Amino acid sequence: MRFVFLFSAWLLSFGVLAAPGEVATLDRSTWPEQLGNPTLFDVASRAEILMFAHVLLTSEALDEPALAQRLGLRTVNMASVNHVRQRLWQRLLSNYNFAQQSCDQDASFCFLVEDLPTLREQAAKFQIGEDSYYIKWAEPSRLFHAQYLDEQLRKAALFPQTSSEVDRFGDFERNGDEMHDRLFLLTFDSGANAMPDNTTWVTEYLRKSNLSGTFFVLGKDIQARLAERSVASLQSTYSMQCVGVQGWEFRSHSHWQDWQDSIRRSVELVKNKLPENYVPLFRPPDGQRRSDAEGFFKSQGVRVALWDIDAQDGAGKLKATQSAQRVLTLMLLWRHGVINFNVKQDGVKTALPWLITQTAQSGIGWEDCQSGFQ
Incomplete structure (x- = not known):
């Protein structure tokens, strides 16, 4: 048995820290x-x-x-x-x-x-x-x-003037709080985007690992993909995975006049072309959405899908190993929840396997994408 010893000399100031905006990561x-x-x-x-x-x-x-x-x-x-x-x-x-x-x-x-x-x-x-x-x-x-x-x-x-994933506007929004202890859901933003795109690599890795994830796509990206390749090809890419929407284009849905149409058009397209994979979930770009949108989402049968464990891998904020170690630290802290990776970033091909390997014997579980936001 090892004991944690207390000592009174540790009086480091709370104020001696990084500048606002620096992204947290911990060398595991x-x-x-x-x-x-x-x-x-x-x-x-x-x-x-x-x-x-x-x-x-x-x-x-x-x-x-x-x-x-x-x-x-x-x-x-x-x-x-x-x-x-x-x-x-x-x-x-x-x-x-x-x-x-x-x-x-x-x-x-x-x-x-x-x-x-x-x-x-x-x-x-x-x-x-x-x-x-x-x-x-x-x-x-x-x-x-x-x-x-x-x-x-x-x-x-x-919040709420600038909305984000830090809080919810109602029960029509989900962020992982309701999940059971030791259960985590993998989600991926910017799926099916124009190059670079790692969707095919990630979905193949998940299938080989007997895992599933929820991929949030933009309507315009799915439309562009379908102009280049067949519906069958797209369906093959997302086989055994779940697909939700981020709207028609990646922009804030909190002050956009056409935000409802953005969601409706995306849902209709994905539901029609990927019926086996579609899940009625909307992930707001950057977490930004309206506070008075509950009626709309309920009328559409769609839930807002937030997250509570952010890899901070978008725009190259962290290196792949730093991103993976951040996620693992937050998994230890929160013990369950929704993990958010960005599938545009090449780092996901390093971070995801590292994370799966590090937790393989830890007793955690990976939630099936079909039930993750229930």
């Missing part, structure tokens, strides 16, 4: 163990949960002007920030309760947590001793979670 080699069985997955999960909870608690000491400065914003919607913080705390508590069920097999990072007050109490004093087995992980993890929290709080501070 700083963690001293492989995720070779479900118990070791839980050990790593408890560690990431406690570290994020520590950073989240520390952030609550910032008043509104300090938070705005921290996030690089002029104004902050504190009601939205507080709502997101509350939801984060509830999920952390739920996740820690799941993660501590294996404490009789390995007591590392096991503390008495019975409710939210005791979780906050443990988060307040959570620090890693210099002689700990996990000391090489501690500071890189703290930096990761501080940067990742900044990402979430910045989106919360702008």
Whole structure:
């Protein structure tokens, strides 16, 4: 049994962090163990949960002007920030309760947590001793979670004026919160786009691995594909996979006058050409959609498909290995959810196999795409 030692010398300022907008990633080699069985997955999960909870608690000491400065914003919607913080705390508590069920097999990072007050109490004093087995992980993890929290709080501070995946507008939207512990759904944005496109490679890899994913496509890209090749070819590409829509073109659906037509046209095309693969899901580009759209989506029988684990692999923000390690760290933190890759980026051909290999013995499961957003 290894114990986590506390020490009082760790007084690093919450303010000494990266500039707003820097994307969080964590070198998983700083963690001293492989995720070779479900118990070791839980050990790593408890560690990431406690570290994020520590950073989240520390952030609550910032008043509104300090938070705005921290996030690089002029104004902050504190009601939205507080709502997101509350939801984060509830999920952390739920996740820690799941993660501590294996404490009789390995007591590392096991503390008495019975409710939210005791979780906050443990988060307040959570620090890693210099002689700990996990000391090489501690500071890189703290930096990761501080940067990742900044990402979430910045989106919360702008919500709902600038909509994103950080929060939902109603039950017609899904983001992975409802999934069972240890279950994850693979999703891919920008499928079937013009070159470069890795859709064929990814779908073949998934089929060989007995996995499925949900691919979100633009109507205009499917139309362009059909002008070049047969319907049968497109159907073969997406065999055993699911296809939802991102609209007719990749642009914000929050202020676009023709947003309803964009979705209707895309749904009609995909439903007609890929009837075996179509799922009634709309993924808003960049997460931007209208707050008053519930009636429209319900009339169309379509759900908004958000995500809660973002690879941040679009536009080359992270290298493939960094993106994969970010996803794995967030899988340990959130323990279930919807993973969002960008199939345009070549990095997906490195990140996805690495992720599948790293978690092969960890006791997690991959949700079937047909039931992922139910």
